[in-house]
Amino acid sequence: MTTPAIPEGVKRCPTRQFTLWLAVVGAVLLWGVYAMFLIWYKGLNQTGMNDAYGFALWIWADLAVIALGGGAFFSGFLTYIIGKKELKSIINYAVIIGFICYSSALLILALDIGQPLRGWFIFWHANVHSMLTEVAFCLSCYFAVLTIEFIPLVLENPKLDRIPFLHHLSHNMHEVMAVFAATGVFLSFFHQGSLGGVAGVLYARPFAYREGLLIWPWTFFLFTWSAAAVGPCFTMLVTWLTEKITQKRLVRPEAFQLLAKISGWMLLTYMIAKIADTWYWAAVTAPSKGFSLMDFYSNNPVYGIWILIAELVICGIVPALILITRKGRENKRLLVTAAILAVLGVCINRWVMVLQVMAAPLLPFQDWYMYIPTWQEVATTILPVAYGAILISLAYRYLPVFPHEKELNPGQ
Amino acid sequence: MTQQPQHTKTKRYGMVIDLDKCTGCGACMVACYAENNVPFRQDESDKMRSLNWIRVMKVDNGKPFPDTQVCYIPMPCMQCDGQHMQGHSPCVSVCPAVATDYDHPTGIVSQIYTRCFGCRYCMAACPYHARKFNWWDPKWPADMEKYLNPDVSARMRGVVEKCSFCYHRYQKARDKAYVEGREELHEDEYQTACARACPTNAITFGDLHNPDHAVYSLSRSKNAFRLLERLNTNPKVYYLSSKSWVRRKADNYLEGENPEEIREKARKAAATH
Numbered sequence: 001m002t003t004p005a006i007p008e009g010v011k012r013c014p015t016r017q018f019t020l021w022l023a024v025v026g027a028v029l030l031w032g033v034y035a036m037f038l039i040w041y042k043g044l045n046q047t048g049m050n051d052a053y054g055f056a057l058w059i060w061a062d063l064a065v066i067a068l069g070g071g072a073f074f075s076g077f078l079t080y081i082i083g084k085k086e087l088k089s090i091i092n093y094a095v096i097i098g099f100i101c102y103s104s105a106l107l108i109l110a111l112d113i114g115q116p117l118r119g120w121f122i123f124w125h126a127n128v129h130s131m132l133t134e135v136a137f138c139l140s141c142y143f144a145v146l147t148i149e150f151i152p153l154v155l156e157n158p159k160l161d162r163i164p165f166l167h168h169l170s171h172n173m174h175e176v177m178a179v180f181a182a183t184g185v186f187l188s189f190f191h192q193g194s195l196g197g198v199a200g201v202l203y204a205r206p207f208a209y210r211e212g213l214l215i216w217p218w219t220f221f222l223f224t225w226s227a228a229a230v231g232p233c234f235t236m237l238v239t240w241l242t243e244k245i246t247q248k249r250l251v252r253p254e255a256f257q258l259l260a261k262i263s264g265w266m267l268l269t270y271m272i273a274k275i276a277d278t279w280y281w282a283a284v285t286a287p288s289k290g291f292s293l294m295d296f297y298s299n300n301p302v303y304g305i306w307i308l309i310a311e312l313v314i315c316g317i318v319p320a321l322i323l324i325t326r327k328g329r330e331n332k333r334l335l336v337t338a339a340i341l342a343v344l345g346v347c348i349n350r351w352v353m354v355l356q357v358m359a360a361p362l363l364p365f366q367d368w369y370m371y372i373p374t375w376q377e378v379a380t381t382i383l384p385v386a387y388g389a390i391l392i393s394l395a396y397r398y399l400p401v402f403p404h405e406k407e408l409n410p411g412q
Numbered sequence: 413m414t415q416q417p418q419h420t421k422t423k424r425y426g427m428v429i430d431l432d433k434c435t436g437c438g439a440c441m442v443a444c445y446a447e448n449n450v451p452f453r454q455d456e457s458d459k460m461r462s463l464n465w466i467r468v469m470k471v472d473n474g475k476p477f478p479d480t481q482v483c484y485i486p487m488p489c490m491q492c493d494g495q496h497m498q499g500h501s502p503c504v505s506v507c508p509a510v511a512t513d514y515d516h517p518t519g520i521v522s523q524i525y526t527r528c529f530g531c532r533y534c535m536a537a538c539p540y541h542a543r544k545f546n547w548w549d550p551k552w553p554a555d556m557e558k559y560l561n562p563d564v565s566a567r568m569r570g571v572v573e574k575c576s577f578c579y580h581r582y583q584k585a586r587d588k589a590y591v592e593g594r595e596e597l598h599e600d601e602y603q604t605a606c607a608r609a610c611p612t613n614a615i616t617f618g619d620l621h622n623p624d625h626a627v628y629s630l631s632r633s634k635n636a637f638r639l640l641e642r643l644n645t646n647p648k649v650y651y652l653s654s655k656s657w658v659r660r661k662a663d664n665y666l667e668g669e670n671p672e673e674i675r676e677k678a679r680k681a682a683a684t685h
Contacts, residue, residue, distance in 0.1 A: 043569050044530070045547040050460035052541055054532035114530020114545065114570025121509040121529045132508040132533050203495060204502040204539040204643045289642045290664030362539045362640060364661050365471045369460075 005159050007400040010409075018397060025389045032383025035376040036111060044114055046376045052369040053358045058112040061381045063195055063350035065101040065108075066139070067223070068343065070231025072098020072146060073181075073188035078262065080181035089255040092401045093242075094235045095149045100391055102143045104384030109139075111380055131197035138191030145184045149177065157398050189224050196223025199353045206289040207296050208357040210281060218277050219353070225273065229266035230346040232259045233319075233339040240336055242396065249408040250401075257329055260338075264323025267342055271316045274349075278312065296360050300368035303356050307348065315345025421596075424493075424519040425577055426620040426648035427607070428630040429486055431658055433614035436484030440466050443609030444488075446559070447578060449566050451550030463544045465489070465575035466606050473657045483658045486615070488606065489542040489575035490639065490647030491521050497646055503534035503543065511572075519620075519648060520577050528571040535572060539640055540647075543574045577617075578604040599625050620648060637662050641678045 006012050013021075039046050049056045075094035079087040087094075110116055122136045155161065155170035193216065199208040200217025210217040236259055243250050282293040297305040322328035322338035329335055359369050373381075395401050402408075444450060444466045456462055466488040473481040494500035499514030501521050511527035512534055514520075535543045549569040552560070560566065563580040567573050585601040599618050607617040618625030630636065631650040637659050638647045653659055660671050
């Protein structure tokens, strides 16, 4: 069934089916909103956090979605700055995914502070030496850039496009998009990096602390690098999932192939840098503070050496090798497996850089600190997933997200 | 011609806690609760969410009876001087809203409750878990409200708090000295509530820079040590213990390392600064 609000020449599911889908995802969203209300109304005592675990599930979710949302800035960089025309097939979707990730990150941050009404203090009373200040400024600015990048697509909705002013606005915004893409790349470099710096500068936390270049710990560069490497994998993964659900081909295969190839090489070089960083930390940094590598991976029920192997080898080297080989990329099953592994790898990295840092004991007479999130934390962490699913559904239905959809599905 | 005001000498207020004298009675904790309006809840069984500005840790030598030995370690905020002794405390540099600050004239790390928005980055940065979060709004039994200390502001839900070395006592003592035309405080004019309350005099407080103060020589004695010195946090809380196993528990060492040698090296490095 086609209504005037749906882009011309494409087929979408009936309104009843779409409404039912929105109702299901909306129920999950409402569950998250209820938990969010409880947290804002009753305070952070609704969480499983404590004085040893000041950072927990939310900060991990923040770091993870921002890394995964890195597909937007890196794809934008490749499309508009480097001039990879093949990626025009997927760039709109990358921007939407980025928009969802970054808006979710901001929402989670608003939840995670004890005095939400004072959130603006981070801008007003900014401590320029704090990595978190840099995160707040760059994150907000980049979210504004993503919004600007998203607006022209919204204006391309057939109903809105009929209004001459909006039509011209959209056209003119497209014309200057390279400027915003470049701004986005610049901002992303800093906020991805400063998120890495958040853990890396903690010189009294030997598990997190890293030496570095000038004021930036090595984690600053590793976080930017890993987001650029894995962000496109997440974009590909969500696109593949959308294709499966809609049972359509939405993106040209050459876009997938190019993104996978670049992602693979980025991931491989990142892994070399990450392994070198881990080796130096284990051999020099941690021992200088009285810790051996295994002090961080033993005497506790969760954090064994398996987590390091999973991050570096299974979810690092393995997907990188798949993605850099033509055979690996061309085999859809292998390509998707590699993308899943890479996404898992970066999520593990963000997890250990937040939760394992908090868990590891520092004084010899202390034990490991363990933490179990409450349902309110889990619900509010799932909330952005439901919100993302709804926004993607609405965008897919009403906006021309995939410019080659008509050409790739001639029968429909 | 009017006389130019002279600047007072920079202080470095610190504490020396003699663990050989500490009996673990908890009087320091009680005094601190009363002095600093530290709230408590009816159910305080979850110690990971208990508010306390000083807590007493129980440590043993790990040996079975009859060789078991126990030591109690009172732990206030360590008031770290930070890397290079320049006030770059682990918590101060990370706070995004300058809600915690290093006071250079005294070396005391402050916390501005009305500035803090509860991001808890300082808690993540502190290796001593000295910083506490207000998980709930403070509530005292009705009659107790009359006994709150008017010199210390009560804190609200959602902000971080910590030991201030009873800074309000410093302010009072300084005001008194000013009225009396003095620039310098006497040693006993400014003492923390925990030091005053300790029944065995295990806690000594004063200016670590001032040779006339007891902490000056105590902090330089051969049995003096600090917690986690190898992290370069440069705490201003020193401990004394004649037992080597207690000193060994204060920091992390790799197999084959000699704690005394490493501590001596760290002490010399700190003295150079």
